[in-house]
Amino acid sequence: MFVVIYGMACCFLSMGSSYYSGTISTMEKRFSIPNKVTGIIGVGSEISTVLCSASLSYYASRGHRPRWIALGFLIIILFCILMLTSHFFYGPGEEALRLTEEYGSSEFVNTILNSTQKDDSLCHKKDSNCIEDTSDYKPIILFFIAQFIGGIGCSFIYAPGLSYMDDNLSKANSPRMLSFSTFLRMLGPAMGFSMASFCLSLYIDPFKKPLITPEDPRWMGAWWLGWFPMIFILLIAAFFVGIFPKETPKARVRRLKAADKGEMDAAIGDPSFQDMFDSLKRLASNKVYVYYALGSIFYCYSYMPYWSFTSKYMEIQFRQSASTSTLAMGTWPFGFSAAGVLIAGFIISKYKPSARTMAAWNFVLDYIRVAALICYALVGCDEGDRANLLTIIPSGDSCSASCDCEFVYYAPVCSSENVTYISACHAGCTEKGLDDLGRTIYTGCKCLGSFLNQTLISNETSLVSQSPSVVDGACPVNCDQQFLIFLAVMYLLRFVSATGSSSNQLLALRCVSTKDKTFSMGFSTMMLTVLVYIPGPIISGWMWDSYCLVWGKTCGVEGNCWIYDSRSLRFTINLVSAFLIFLASFFNFGIWYYAKDVKIFDEEETSATRCQDEVLDLKDKPNPTNADKQVD
Template sequence: MAEDRKQETLESSETLPFIQKALVIPEKLKDSPEDETEKEEDNKDTACGFWIFRGPSMQRFATEQMYVILYGLAGCVMTMTFAYFNATITTLEKRYKIPTKITGIISVGNDISTMLTAALLGYYAGNGHRPRWMGIVSRLGLLTIVAFCLLTSSLHFLYGAGEDALKLTREFGQVNETLARQEKDKKLCQSSPGGCIQEVGQWVPQVFLFVAQLISGVGQALFYTLGIAYLDDNGTKSKTPAMLSMSSLLRMLGPAIGYSLAALCLRLYIEPTLEPLIGREDPRWLGAWWLGWLVLAAITLISALFLFMFPKELPSSRKRRLQLKQTERKMSLPLKERSFGDMMKTVRRLARNKVYVYNTFASILYFFGYMAYWIFTPKYIETQYRQSAATATMATGTVALGFSAAGVLISGYVISKYKPSARSMACWNAIVDFVTVAGILCYVAIGCEGSDRLNSLTTLSAGDSCSASCHCDYVHYAPVCSPENITYISACHAGCSERTKDALGRTIYTDCQCLGSSSLTTSESQFAVDGTCPVDCFNEFLVFLGVMCFLKLVGASSKSTNLLIALRCIPQEDKTFALGLGSMVASLLAFIPSPIFFGWLIDNYCLVWGKTCSSKGNCWLYDTESLRYALNFTAASFIFLGGFLNISVWYHAKDLKIFDEEKSPKSSSQNKELEMKSLNSKSQQN
């Protein structure tokens, strides 16, 4: 689906806040020689640029505002890659004959690696020096994404465009006319059973894609785990919503650009140098899915270089770190060590936090239900409304995501201006859940009767006893249209034994014995035209797109409110680990099982499989009506349950404070004096 809403919410759930606040000490300590050496190293760490691209003139860019921009743009590039993968899923299924449930398993590879690293990295890194961690791991994360892009695109260079795609080009017949004629004859009614279709190394592309996703998940965990936490701690709580909205807006551009890039690439044939004999609306069309990965690898590498220009640590963060170190030396307060036992105590403490538990599981249920649309929306549009892969991708990635961006901006403005309470935010999250359920139920009603009827008639033709005598079990999906406007899986299934060309150059199959009723069929009507019968579902597609954009707008508006509740419902010392743990649990219970479950559900409504010798291959045709009911009702059920958990969040969040109270300079100085006295008394007791 469009937005990679999966990616957006995933980012929010993986962001981990800074847990050590700076203490303002008016008195300075005399620096030791070791401190002087450390200061020299710190000056290097806070300087912009690298190698020869470093100087005082660039130091003015080492600001929190520039960090927000660079971090947002780097996140934009990262989300482009995930959106591009989702947009090309159907093409990958056709090219490498992958069932949808296997595609679901492949797509959760990044969630598996993220789950294994997020919580531990958040716990042990949270007590360390986060800015330096961020400077190192964010760059490494982007370079890992470069490897992900190159590994995915390498499949095309290893396996080529595929024999099925090459047979549908004009050059194929020109190079070998005899072989081309034999391939065309295989589509006709056969007097004896044909051999099954051999697929050499069919599992290797699936392993390649899964490993690439695992690598991308590592990069994602490295990049996002400490990012927004650093963002949250470099500003006051009142400014956090605006900063989160700006960062989210920049990242939201990524899915829009990624889907747009996919739409452009899929308009080109998988082998751009060859001339295809079919149009983009033909279900057999394979776009140049591999081309975009090369572009994404180059863009990601450039963004990594720009991030290398940014310092490992902001000067303001360095100042707080030095002040904290001086305070610890003066008061002789030992740093708290991290241990597994302490981590388990934190887990038990979080389990008793009702707001945290209910908010986490409400998000998990929402993620589980909406995951089907994040990943399979282009596929849904192609099958339900008979749109090309490029059109489905463009609608999902540009129009719909524009409404998501608007939702984030509007919510950020409203929250910053009116500063709603925690209960108001939880109430809005529940309302968004129930509105989403209503919108999904509208999806059930937005069907295309022509598409439903076409698929049912095609299924009847596949099971016809007449076509059984033609031995069509292993004939490639090559649809033909009869005069009765019935689509047959192939000329073989229509019982056609001859072919010819008409005045327009179209392929016409004649002497088709399985067309219509035998009592009404005449020799003049026993023909079929190459291609599926025309079906107009564009109006229904526009209605679906309108509802989807509305749900994007409403759903995105709850992103900031959900994140703020997650940031504020836990104490500072537990915040980093709590959000890391929430990310791990969300991956384990939602992000990983949901795509697999919905992939299995979609496969259950397949009508025509591309059979091979070793497996069923990919699905070419679905029972669109039954699939529409099953998919939407199932997804709505999970989100509906999540709405009730948000009501529980509303009930228990009555004492939760989201924003800092306004303080006068006088009261602020008094609070600092009281804080210093408290710290001095504690140090004396120790």
């Protein structure tokens, strides 16, 4: 019952984490947050993990672990509340409201009635003021505090929960139950990304009618809406986890028997600093644990650019909407991962492979991951890459040099030649109106002919189009085929990689003594946090920002990035990640070499032991049935 309840509770916890990841690109647009600042926000949870993980895990292992876990969920609820309140404090933002019918139509009518009024989206001489800086660091600080609090909550949940399950299960049942719990937890990201996809399909202010569609890069979805149900779901989860006992009756019997036989690992003493220091020395001399921890560092670094920005990767590389990217990231891949975990758990429980066999399979998986990441690097949308480069060429052209375009809002327009410009200003347009279909159209665009003269001259014959107008919105780019190939490779990789999840957990739990189990997990989490989770998001955010082509600008301040050099970004991220996993494979080889003495399973239980367990069960039943009496 604990496996089911705890698995579902962690499912809801990972649901909140994936919801945050699915909405982060919209949050960047709303609050003009660069990727490197987003990485700093994410570091908040890692800092609290460093401060709390090892010590809390140690003391939780000596206390009532289910109640510690319930407290962790209550702290996560506070994290959700802080994320939600930022929208009510600061609203949808002026930039989003400009694109609604309530705001936009009145602006357009005023422009028509008063032809002398200046439209900032058009080409004007360089005598206008830049856009005032509307960014505010208060919501960024609020997000950081929320992440800091969330990290404290997670420190109470994962390590105590896994060790509680492993301590209260027989070693023969642990692989199956741990796999089932992991399966339930993996349903959370699918649910979280699906909820994020639904929320992002709604406009950031659901009570207003937007003038753009979700496919428009300026679209901002209702990123804040999903935190409402998360609060109530986690509250219910905290209650049900907290009502479990400190130790199950069967586990108590096994522990007392082990103590009688002189196996002191089963007896856990009172917490003390000296005992914690002794545990640390034992872990440092455990080669399997050390190789496992070092390999995890490289492995986590390799996937750092994806954990927070996978949906954004799909938006940039394959020109998908935020809603579509989040849905593709959140539903099917985790279904494949869950299937891999269940199959691996069944195989491990049935065939009981040795620790070296499990380590060897993890070693093979590393090279499968390397091959998949190389495929990621090769699968890109050439049409989208060309569109990104074409977009920025006109901005420095002489035809728009006299226009004050540097601080114009990012508002892409499309010419009849299917060329996207950053804005009507960058296309040199001087007038605005509506065409017969009701679309916003910009005319008098002097940059169209100049741009084509420079790029489409063949055999000294100019192919200049005579069309002087552009329409609102970016030109359509078809990357669906490449997107489907990418999804197929990703889903296959998720399935294969998930088969190593159960064996990884078992190796981490079994390579240390029973009394060091919870502390070892907390300490490894703390070490990964210091070396990976704190610098990692900042480094990956810097990597993304270094390939930005068009920034949203205000007076002297850069906001979020609107257009990336997607081809260079794709090769850098994937090839660097593949190299890091290749390095991690050497540590998995070290685990294989030293894991020969690691005992994953106990000897088969004797019939007398099984009979005692059955008797213990019957004693807990107040009114045994006739069938129970026969068994007795």
